[in-house]
Amino acid sequence: MAEYDIPSRLRFSREDEWARSEGGRVAVGITDYAQQQLGDIVYVELPPVGKTFEKGEPFGVVESVKAVSDLYAPISGEVVEVNAALADHPELVNEDCYGDGWMVIFAPSDESELEQLLDADAYAAHVQERSQ
């Protein structure tokens, strides 16, 4: 699927978040498909460091010019770091959603949850179903 970037090393939720395991911690953001659907992102509301979430729980909000979208925790855990650059530059999510547009880093409470997420092929199929 040429129009959406879906990096093969990442895991994905059905709510269009990506998760990347990094030395025991898990970085999270929204996918290229999600940022394209949203359009110009103007505001990202992220949780405070130290807050814990269950898998599937809303952990923040991403707003585009026209739309407001909840962000859902793809895994359970504690927020250990938040991307402060998004406060002044929410457009980083549009420009580099897997890199500089990362949103939060979790300390996961249950490593096995990462395996329950979709791999790149399964996520691509999930995007395909909704793009028709």
Added chain:
Amino acid sequence: MTALRRTPLYERHRALGARLVPFAGFEMPIQYTSILAEHRAVRERAGLFDVSHMGQIHLRGPGAAASVAKLLTRDVSDLRAGQVRYGLLCRETGGVVDDVTAYRTGDDAFFLCVNAANVEKDYRWVVRHAEPGAEVRDRSDETGLLALQGPASADVLAPLAAPDPRALRRFRFAEGRVAGCAALVSRTGYTGADGFEIYCAAQDAPALWDALLDAGRGAGLVPIGLGARDTLRLEAALPLYGHELDDETTPLEAGLERFVDLERGGFLGADALRRQRAGGVARRLVGFELASRGVARAGHALAHGGHEVGRVTSGAPSPTLGKSIGLGYVPAALAAVGTPLEVRIRDQAVPARVVPTPFVGRR
């Protein structure tokens, strides 16, 4: 559910890769590339909008002028052929049926350009209240409408149009030709920028669209969707029916006193509006700016000192100002510029302040 309608430019929008959404029963482009980029194009250069979904209700005959005088809050006795006037259609209660622009094409010939969401409602309203000797026709489906807006718009249009559109003053129009098609060109718009609205036969809209985009390419003309149309009109603090205006809201509450000719009176709603003015208008539309990050949106509560006092009617990030702005109703006592307000966004009270409007452009 009835299928969505399409303007004559639907295939053009699809070919340009526009994201199409339902609006007023039509499948319309919300954006072609990015709302922010399209907004900036109009502020800096020029943009072309398909607004063919809007309606045109024509009144002709010896009773036409009297009908418009009865329906519209503006005096039309001094409206000459070639002039346009913005005004309201009001109920006897003073509540707004629609905001419209009224064009006089002859002694006994007018048309009202009306909001897409209100075409059927307005047509029935005009038919019901027209004076004898006025023939009323809804010509919306046979009319195409393009808006060309932005500082470069006159330079883009001039080579294609006769008579020279640069000779038109604001709120004036001329009937002639654009790109070989019969067209009525008015110096009006909904963006706060200089620009033109170009009325044509529906079947000519695609040829006009192509000719304008082609002619304007060198000047950086791009197509603009409804997303940027909304952020542009919000910066200009122009009302949107269904948000700032509705059947239960009067033009006085909405800050549109200068478009209501209470001295002349004689129009539907005049008595109610005179009474409201005499008694003091209890609530007022204000423009506000958020003091911190966040986006105010229609429906968010407005508070003052922790108490809910009103509601946001429209809100968005302002691409020109780099901050979030909005319009909303508050009690008259809180309408002064500088009044602190809070916008209730989800579970937070975001500080805001009443500011002068328009947010962008001449006051």
